[in-house]
Amino acid sequence: MKVLIIGGGGVVGQKLGKALAARGELRGAPISRLVLADMAEAPVFDAPFPVETATCDISDPASMERVIDADTDVIFLLAAVVSAQAEEDFDLGYRINVDGTKNVLERCRALGTKPVVVFTSSIAVFGGEVPQPFTDHSALNPQISYGAQKAIGEILLNDYSRRGFVDGRGFRLPTISIRPGKPNRAASGFMSSIFREPLQGQSANCPVDRDFPHFYLSPRKCVENLIKGAELEQAALGKCPSMTMPGRVWTIGQMVDAMTAVAGPEPASRITWEPQPELAAILEGWRMDIRPEKALQLGLEADESFEDNIRYFLEDDIQR
Amino acid sequence: MKVLIIGGGGVVGQKLGKALAARGELRGAPISRLVLADMAEAPVFDAPFPVETATCDISDPASMERVIDADTDVIFLLAAVVSAQAEEDFDLGYRINVDGTKNVLERCRALGTKPVVVFTSSIAVFGGEVPQPFTDHSALNPQISYGAQKAIGEILLNDYSRRGFVDGRGFRLPTISIRPGKPNRAASGFMSSIFREPLQGQSANCPVDRDFPHFYLSPRKCVENLIKGAELEQAALGKCPSMTMPGRVWTIGQMVDAMTAVAGPEPASRITWEPQPELAAILEGWRMDIRPEKALQLGLEADESFEDNIRYFLEDDIQR
Ligand SMILES: NC(=O)c1ccc[n+]([C@@H]2O[C@H](COP(=O)([O-])OP(=O)(O)OC[C@H]3O[C@@H](n4cnc5c(N)ncnc54)[C@H](O)[C@@H]3O)[C@@H](O)[C@H]2O)c1
Ligand SMILES: NC(=O)c1ccc[n+]([C@@H]2O[C@H](COP(=O)([O-])OP(=O)(O)OC[C@H]3O[C@@H](n4cnc5c(N)ncnc54)[C@H](O)[C@@H]3O)[C@@H](O)[C@H]2O)c1
Numbered sequence: 238m239k240v241l242i243i244g245g246g247g248v249v250g251q252k253l254g255k256a257l258a259a260r261g262e263l264r265g266a267p268i269s270r271l272v273l274a275d276m277a278e279a280p281v282f283d284a285p286f287p288v289e290t291a292t293c294d295i296s297d298p299a300s301m302e303r304v305i306d307a308d309t310d311v312i313f314l315l316a317a318v319v320s321a322q323a324e325e326d327f328d329l330g331y332r333i334n335v336d337g338t339k340n341v342l343e344r345c346r347a348l349g350t351k352p353v354v355v356f357t358s359s360i361a362v363f364g365g366e367v368p369q370p371f372t373d374h375s376a377l378n379p380q381i382s383y384g385a386q387k388a389i390g391e392i393l394l395n396d397y398s399r400r401g402f403v404d405g406r407g408f409r410l411p412t413i414s415i416r417p418g419k420p421n422r423a424a425s426g427f428m429s430s431i432f433r434e435p436l437q438g439q440s441a442n443c444p445v446d447r448d449f450p451h452f453y454l455s456p457r458k459c460v461e462n463l464i465k466g467a468e469l470e471q472a473a474l475g476k477c478p479s480m481t482m483p484g485r486v487w488t489i490g491q492m493v494d495a496m497t498a499v500a501g502p503e504p505a506s507r508i509t510w511e512p513q514p515e516l517a518a519i520l521e522g523w524r525m526d527i528r529p530e531k532a533l534q535l536g537l538e539a540d541e542s543f544e545d546n547i548r549y550f551l552e553d554d555i556q557r
Numbered sequence: 558m559k560v561l562i563i564g565g566g567g568v569v570g571q572k573l574g575k576a577l578a579a580r581g582e583l584r585g586a587p588i589s590r591l592v593l594a595d596m597a598e599a600p601v602f603d604a605p606f607p608v609e610t611a612t613c614d615i616s617d618p619a620s621m622e623r624v625i626d627a628d629t630d631v632i633f634l635l636a637a638v639v640s641a642q643a644e645e646d647f648d649l650g651y652r653i654n655v656d657g658t659k660n661v662l663e664r665c666r667a668l669g670t671k672p673v674v675v676f677t678s679s680i681a682v683f684g685g686e687v688p689q690p691f692t693d694h695s696a697l698n699p700q701i702s703y704g705a706q707k708a709i710g711e712i713l714l715n716d717y718s719r720r721g722f723v724d725g726r727g728f729r730l731p732t733i734s735i736r737p738g739k740p741n742r743a744a745s746g747f748m749s750s751i752f753r754e755p756l757q758g759q760s761a762n763c764p765v766d767r768d769f770p771h772f773y774l775s776p777r778k779c780v781e782n783l784i785k786g787a788e789l790e791q792a793a794l795g796k797c798p799s800m801t802m803p804g805r806v807w808t809i810g811q812m813v814d815a816m817t818a819v820a821g822p823e824p825a826s827r828i829t830w831e832p833q834p835e836l837a838a839i840l841e842g843w844r845m846d847i848r849p850e851k852a853l854q855l856g857l858e859a860d861e862s863f864e865d866n867i868r869y870f871l872e873d874d875i876q877r
Contacts, residue, residue, distance in 0.1 A: 327720065364796070365795070365796030365797050366694075366795050366796050366797065367694045367797075368694060373696070374686075374687045374688060374695065374696045375694065375695075375696055376693070376694045376695055376696055376697065376797075377696065377697065377712070378715075378796065378797050379712070379715075379716070380719065380796060382716055382720070385712050385713070385715065385716035388712050389709050389712055389713075392697070392699070392705050392708050392709055392712075393705070393709075395698075395699075395705065396699070396702055396705035399700065400647065400702070475685070475686050476684070476685030476686050476698065476700060477685050477686065477687075477696075477698050
């Protein structure tokens, strides 16, 4: 069982690799080799099997020829340009997120080996006037180019799967919180930073009210779900292998209260609550009620409580 | 007002051109020039303005540079590889229907003139386990590559519109019946041929039962709707400029009875009713109940009755 993580140097890719190392097997077979492919050399870690790195660019078909070979059984396709960047650089977003995804699928088609391809879409595919809650049967109506590119990726994955070129499964990731690492400039950054920074002794600003509802998942559960997603039988996916990954709708207030329940009152006191008028319109579009019914039926899971998300962060990621 | 019809030599393109000739104006301004662009030289017709032809291939960006210029105010993008061919030749379908559509949008973006682009999608974007009726808020879940390509075309159109590169509007055409011309090999061919051939004195086979329901529109109403679609104000389109064009769900039995009501009992007696087991699975997926609510609210229309479709065929298209 040879596993390839494209985007293996990213936040989800690294955690997924380590989870695979801890498990040692996938789809009932021992993992014989794990390749972490990314733009730059990805960090490696200990595992009961060889962990290799490869540099690649999914927007370059030749690079995909080098990285995906006839022995590759399972591909996690995580490489992407994220939302703010795709909105800023229109051509780059389409080149990486659409042409890049197609290059991966085309390489699999050329090989004829029908590998399992796990694609990471996003809830940014939802929006506009489509009535909530958003279910697996709701129209994809993205209101940012990143969401449009992910929606196209899903349709490509579904069609390549139907044609038998890959055994694809796509999961719309909820907003991952608490995301480890440095604060970033993405509009969604506050959704992690209002917990991460205060828990690490720093302050952070929240630009929305306590009653703001959104759809969240912890990094730990995300990785567990990607592994479960890879293990599903193709027949169980029915006539649409792309679906929303489980998550839960929490309000910011519930999440802050969960932090207080787990870590005491101090972290919450480090949050400032200043509206950011320049973000208001975008954030209004993120008041999302989402029902991930299909994936729940297939055995994927959300966090039980946001207290869990806080505990996972303290166990897995906190930097002191 | 310069109007360009890409795919202007096709069935819809020709009828649309003639309807524009009869009107003389579009979006409140007289038409000064109409260009019919197609792979081969399109037939021309009389009009109160110059009608030109251009040969082009939408899959070639250079060809789009020649055909779309800064004076082009309204573009009807009808050129496409149709369903059976796109299923047979996977690469061709993506090259024409996806890359070709993107080439048109990219050319408009490069010009910076934000022309109106009317895109023809298809109800083939619907399918799978998504519950019926299919509304404008239903997931696009195509079960053929042609439908996947049209769904991607819609998402591209919507995103290019949101970004202000074009003033796009997309319409999912119902199955057009009665389609004039020669019988073709498409699985949907019988949906026109069981009327067209009998009304022209020939026999035709119907592979489904009388109770088979599907979503239809006459060519005449289709063209009227494309013109109305071009005239909508962008603000009226809201946060999703792609929608289902009005049509109505009729059963084959209702349609045959309508033919008898208009043309007497003889044509219906020329229909044979032989199931085609090799088509059964495809046809099962076409039992479609569709609600085109948004376009109806915007003033587009379906045929009042299938008797109308029969009469339009007798007036516009019958070949004796
Ligand atoms: N984290 C979230 O909240 C979230 C939410 C929804 C969807 N997603 C999706 O999940 C996936 C993983 O997210 P993440 O948080 O790990 O992102 P990340 O930015 O941490 O990791 C993405 C990795 O992809 C790599 N990459 C970018 N372009 C590449 C290219 N052309 N070729 C090869 N590698 C390239 C980057 O170098 C990076 O290491 C992405 O597809 C993302 O769009 C994430
Ligand atoms: N007729 C229907 O029932 C129906 C239903 C749903 C959607 N549609 C869509 O409506 C549009 C028009 O349909 P139609 O019935 O007139 O089809 P048609 O096949 O009669 O006409 C399409 C025209 O496009 C031209 N064309 C094909 N590839 C081209 C290319 N690469 N460059 C330039 N021109 C090219 C063809 O030469 C043809 O003249 C198509 O986009 C079709 O997919 C039609």
